[in-house]
Amino acid sequence: MNKHTMMEKTAREAFEKGGFNGAWLYAENGEIVSKGAYGFSDPEGTKPLTEDSIFQLASVTKQFTAAAVMLAVRRGLISLEDDITKFFPELYKYKGAKIRHLLSHTSGIPDYFDDADWFIDQWKKENRVPDNPEIVRFLLETKAEPYCAPGEAFNYSNTGYNLLAEIVERVSGIPFEEFLMKNIFEPAGMKNTRCCHIRRDGVPFENYAQATVIADDKFVADMDPEGEPEVIAFEGLNGDDYVFTDIFDMFRWDRVLREGSVITLEEQKHMYTPAVLSNGEAYADEDGDGYGFGWGIVNDEDFGLIVRHSGGMPGVGTWFERFIDEDKVLVYLTNRDCLDARAYDAFYNGMEAIARGKEPEPIVSIEDVMVKDPDKSNWESFCGKYEHPEDDFIIDEVFMKDGELFVKIIDEEDDDEFECRLYPIGENEFGRKGGFVRLTFGDGSVTYSENTLKKL
Numbered sequence: 001m002n003k004h005t006m007m008e009k010t011a012r013e014a015f016e017k018g019g020f021n022g023a024w025l026y027a028e029n030g031e032i033v034s035k036g037a038y039g040f041s042d043p044e045g046t047k048p049l050t051e052d053s054i055f056q057l058a059s060v061t062k063q064f065t066a067a068a069v070m071l072a073v074r075r076g077l078i079s080l081e082d083d084i085t086k087f088f089p090e091l092y093k094y095k096g097a098k099i100r101h102l103l104s105h106t107s108g109i110p111d112y113f114d115d116a117d118w119f120i121d122q123w124k125k126e127n128r129v130p131d132n133p134e135i136v137r138f139l140l141e142t143k144a145e146p147y148c149a150p151g152e153a154f155n156y157s158n159t160g161y162n163l164l165a166e167i168v169e170r171v172s173g174i175p176f177e178e179f180l181m182k183n184i185f186e187p188a189g190m191k192n193t194r195c196c197h198i199r200r201d202g203v204p205f206e207n208y209a210q211a212t213v214i215a216d217d218k219f220v221a222d223m224d225p226e227g228e229p230e231v232i233a234f235e236g237l238n239g240d241d242y243v244f245t246d247i248f249d250m251f252r253w254d255r256v257l258r259e260g261s262v263i264t265l266e267e268q269k270h271m272y273t274p275a276v277l278s279n280g281e282a283y284a285d286e287d288g289d290g291y292g293f294g295w296g297i298v299n300d301e302d303f304g305l306i307v308r309h310s311g312g313m314p315g316v317g318t319w320f321e322r323f324i325d326e327d328k329v330l331v332y333l334t335n336r337d338c339l340d341a342r343a344y345d346a347f348y349n350g351m352e353a354i355a356r357g358k359e360p361e362p363i364v365s366i367e368d369v370m371v372k373d374p375d376k377s378n379w380e381s382f383c384g385k386y387e388h389p390e391d392d393f394i395i396d397e398v399f400m401k402d403g404e405l406f407v408k409i410i411d412e413e414d415d416d417e418f419e420c421r422l423y424p425i426g427e428n429e430f431g432r433k434g435g436f437v438r439l440t441f442g443d444g445s446v447t448y449s450e451n452t453l454k455k456l
Helices: 003-016 058-074 099-103 112-126 134-142 158-172 176-185 229-233 247-259 265-271 341-355
Strands: 022-028 031-038 212-215 218-221 243-245 296-300 304-313 316-323 328-334 393-401 404-411 416-421 423-426 429-431 439-442 445-448 451-454
Touching: 003 022, 003 031, 003 341, 022 247, 022 341, 058 099, 058 158, 058 176, 058 243, 058 265, 058 304, 058 316, 099 158, 112 134, 112 158, 112 229, 134 158, 158 176, 247 316, 247 328, 316 341, 328 341, 393 445
Parallel strands: none
Antiparallel strands: 022 031, 022 328, 212 218, 296 304, 304 316, 316 328, 393 404, 404 416, 423 429, 429 439, 439 445, 445 451
């Protein structure tokens, strides 16, 4: 099979159907098989992306923070068994959480995303973006309770990686951004990569792919007042995000890891070993995948060891996957909220299939699966306000607009309210572009996500 042609076709069709706006690279045995870019680097859609466009990595950043920690351990500056109270004695509430717990998300320390308002308040009231050292102040002022005892369970925590960055900065005596540059990016030959804060300090890249969100049915920059307030409020943090790079530097990183020239192969073995919980069992999610130090871990019966990580922020979606035993690497970086969730899902699944030597499924959008020329005679009966379930995702109101059915959704988890069109996909059954929820209307009720709610 011609993997380059297939990947290029998959990316192009996904772009055309609103599922992809970014760049990708796939390589085998150190040779690039497929690469390219589709879409735009600006919200206005006037500047085409290029293969060397610079993207925000979001949580793919965590592997670099984990690598920095391993370097600090190698130099005797810290130990994986150090308790965090050694560095932050004021965080006695979380005593028992060790550096290895922070690395593997088993510390029990709560994620700052659970209380984004604290950061938004600092930004709006004090007209400044909180710096990373203030993550300690955040934990103290919010009095956030631990998710669990250290080592008891896996609970993804960006806060843990903020603390790791702060530890590396304290023990090394230099800013975390500088530590990454001097000890990882420069030795790895990653000339287009840096940890920085572009909203606070300015954009250092001419070819930056601006993270772009959808607001009021139009594309706007993620830092725009109409965009997402937490984007600016979080931007002073380190460790969990805010490394910027391109697809070629990520390929260089893969090669450097395989050589063991920056992080030794023995150190990588530690990083690729699933965390062991306090009950003696290795952590595994519902798919059987583990998590090590900054890497998700898969033991595939056909392809052997695979390590990978995703990243997501408003307007940002990233993926980096390394087939350790097969010497393959797949990376894609995006800078726009997708218009169609089905098309994005088909893109992701398609690229994964091609990397594994399989034929991809066609790129399908909701327009492809919707009922053509539907009978709208009973749509008015679906309109009205509905009961609210004990759920974060709430169908609040259904209404007609311009001859189509629309819904007002309240997303309490993201503290967001928005309206979107409903597309008929079956008898009295509807879907939306931005997600996979299916709404089925009955006699004065709507059913979705195992909730059946009456019209008020």
